[in-house]
Structure formats: structure tokens, C-alpha cells
Amino acid sequence: MARYVDRLARSLAAVINLLDPDVIVLGGGMSNVDRLYAELPLIWQPWVFSDRVDTKLAKAVHGDSSGVRGAAWLWPPDRPGATAR
Secondary structure (H helix, E strand, C coil), rough: HHHHHHHHHHHHHHHHHHHCEEEECCHHHHHHHHHHHHHHHHHHHHHEEEEEEEEEEEHHHHHHHHHHHHHHCCCCCCCCCCCCC
């Protein structure tokens, strides 16, 4: 787990360096691991080129079902078998 957290922190630091996002939202099954939200912001700091990081790390509102919910919203409402939203 320590290796995963370290590699994820380095990867997210690269995203922060390139895009400077306001927030990074974790989804999927690993979004349920509370350890990530405590450790990642501390670990990514040395890999970020700025001396200050304002990017927040957040859990997906709908947990590990967020991806499925997003895909469902992409389904055109005029397709056969579709129900109104």
C-alpha cells in the first residue's frame, strides 16, 4: 500500500504541475480508502514544482458508483429502452 500511495502521489503531482486543478476527485473502489485522503496531499508536495499547493483532494460524491452514474447520463434519452431523466 505504501508503494501505491507513493506512486499515486507522484502521478497526481504531475497532474498538478501540468494543469494546476482546483480539485482532484478520486473515484472507483480505491476512493473508499480513507488513508489516501490523509497521506496523498502530504506526499505529493515534494514533487510539485510550486512551493504552495492549493489543489484539494476529494472523494467522489457517489463513491465507487460515480463512473457508472456518469456513463448512464451519456445514454441518449431517445434510444429504445431509455427512460426519462
